[in-house]
Structure formats: C-alpha cells, structure tokens
Amino acid sequence: MASYSLSIVLRLIVLVSIFFSDHTFAINNRTTTTHHHHHHRRHDNTTTTIHNNNRLIQQDYIALQAWKRVIYSDPFNFTSNWHGSDVCTYTGIYCAPYQNDTTITLVAGIDLNHGDIAGFLPEELGLLTGLALLHLNSNRFCGILPQTLSNLSLLYELDISNNRFVGPFPHVVLSLPSLHFLDIRFNEFEGPLPPQLFEKPLDAIFVNNNRFTSVIPQNLGSSTASVVVFANNRLGGCLPPSIANFANTLEELLLINTSITGCLPVELGFLYKLRLLDVSYNRIVGPIPYSLVGLARLETLNLGHNEMSGMVPEGVCVLPNLVNFTFSYNFFCEEEGVCGNLTSKGAVFDDRRNCVPGKPLQRSEKACKAVDQRVDCFDHGCGGKSINGSTFSNANTSHHIP
Secondary structure, three states, X not given: OHHHHHHHHHHHHHHHHHHHHHHHHHHHHHHHHHHHHOHHHHHHHHHHHHHHHXXXXXXXXXXXXXXXXXXXXXXXXXXXXXXXXXXXXXXXXXXXXXXXXXXEEEEEEEEOOOOOOEEEOOHHHHHOOOOOEEEOOOOEEEEOOOHHHHHOOOOOEEEOOOXXXXXXXXXXXXXXXXXXXXXXXXXXEEEOOOHHHHHOOOOEEEOOOOEEOOOOOOOHHHOOOOEEEOOOOOOOOOOOHHHHHHOOOOOEEEOOOOOOEEEOOHHHHHOOOOOEEEOOOOEEEEOOOHHHHHOOOOOEEEOOOOEEXXXXXXXXXXXXXXXXXXXXXXXXXXXXXXXXXXXXXXXXXXXXXXOOOOOOOOOOHHHHHOOOOOOOHHXXXXXXXXXXXXXXXXXXXXXXXX
C-alpha cells in the first residue's frame, strides 16, 4: 500500500508540474504585460493573487466537504479524517504545489480505490480545478457523473471502474481537454458509444462490461490509444477498415463478447505494434486474414468461439513472439505446418471443436458438413454470411477479461 501511494505521488509530481508550469507561464505572461502598462497597480495585483490562492484552497475544502456529506457508507473509514481546513491531510487526497506560488498546495489527486464506499458524486467536485488524477475504482458510487466535471481542465486520468454509475455514455468526459486515460468499465452505462470518443488524444480506453449497444463507430481508428477494451457489451457490427489508422499506437485490442459479425478486416495486419488481440466469443466468419503474418510483436491471439473457417495459416503460427494462440470452437478444416502442434515451438494453443480431420476433440462430421467453408468476405463484408447463407450464434454471456 505504501509503495502504491508513493507511485501516485510521483506521478502527480510529474503531471502537475507540467500542467501548472504551462498555466504559470500564461499567468506570468499576462502579469508581465499588465505590469508594463500599469506600474502603479503592483500592490493591487499582489493582493489579487493572494486572494485567488485563498479562494482556490477554499474551493477544494468546499468540494470535499460536500462530497463527504453524500457518502452514505464508508466501511474502511477512508473519509473518517475528512474534517478541518487542511485538506492535504485527508486520506486518499494528494496535494501538489501551485507553481505560481509554491507556498500554496492544491488538491491534485484523489485515490479512493477499493474503498467500497457508497454515495454519489456531487456537483461541487467541479471546484477541484487543480485535479489531475481521479481514481475511484471498486466502490459503490452510483448515479450519473455531474456536468460540472467539465471544469477539471487539468484532469489527466479518470478511473471510475467497478462502480454503479448509470445512464448513457458520460459525455462530460469528452469535454476534458487534458484527459489521456479513461476507465469506465464494470458499470451500468448504456446506449451507443459516441464517435467523438475516438477523436480525443487518449492513451487508454476501457469501456468493457457495461450495457453499450448499437455498433462499433466507423471512426474507431481515429484514436491514438495504445489499449482499447470493448469487451462484454452488445455493440455489434464489424471491425471497420479505419482500424488501420491505429498502426502507430495500438498494442492491445480486446473485443471479447461484443457481438461482432462479418469477417476480420485485412487491415488488422497493419497494426505492427499489436501484442494482444482477443476477438473471442463473437460471430466472426470467414478465414484468418493472411495479413496477420505481419504482426511480428503479437504475443497472444484469441479467435476462439466464433464461426471462422478455412485454413489456419502457418505464417501466423510461426510469428516470432507468439506464445498463446487459441482458435477453438470454430470451423477450421486445416492446420498448416507447425499449426498442428504449436507446443513444439513452446507456445500454448487450443484447437478443440473445429473440423480438422484426424485431430482429437473436434466437431462431429455432421456439424462440419453443415457448414460451407467458402466465405466471400469481399462480397458479404459486414454481412458475415457464408455462401450458402449459414449463420451461427453464441450465447451472449459475460466472459472474463484477462
């Protein structure tokens, strides 16, 4: 716990120094200009600065006291010492110097992770204008996010995962200009994902295990994220070709149980930085795109529990960093070369319940004959039907995210 708290402090020092340095430059620049034109108002400017600093500290106090009043259960007593004006001594509250006056410290981070706290987020949280990190993982906060959070112009990381928030996607996060890390997984958000989400300069997007519906936005590849997790939602549709635009950033893509249909796009092979690709428990059809042989950094590939068919290409099986390859519960009819025994190259693999002749634990001959192995991905595109029109479905149950 101590090392974790230290890491929070160190991250805050780096983040806040960057943010406040930029902010200070702007303030100092304005102050210099004002001083040049109004020499006789120096005393008034100093008084105003002191007044503003006191006001910022008072705002932090007001916000945290308002929050404490709407916390109804705190079994681990995280907020038991939230009293008095020295907010920097409160449990879970991390302060950093205000660069315009290093004698002043403001609330720059809040970490109440794993507190099992019940309550909601009051509008007064918008007064915490120096906040860079807000971590509320694994609590019982409920309701919706207040629109006043749009005032948090320095907020860099927002983690509200594993709570009981509801309503449509919280659009207020789209108005946060400094946000780079967004984690809203394991809540009760519903409705479509807004396309604007993928136009923000986010490093990580976690929206899994909610109630999102509609389809994966076509501008998915506009994002600059290195990690994207959509798993256990009912988004549907197919992966858009724009995913190729992720090439310079994307390292992990998890789309487990997301109701995806159609074929995997060849553009997946452009994601040369990809280390983890998991599209299991969907309704993906067609062959494995041969373009995947270009994913030299790929370590884990999970295609299990889909409706894919054709041959498992050796070029994928011999990828230099591949250590785990799952393609079970599909309709593959051939494993090329070393694909038939990946343990020989030290990799873990699972090829159960396919249609490979002579291999154990395969589908019945009757089940395999019912499937036409010819799937024209160019003709059907997102439709995802084989030439004879066969379709299959998976149960829409939640699946574990590794």
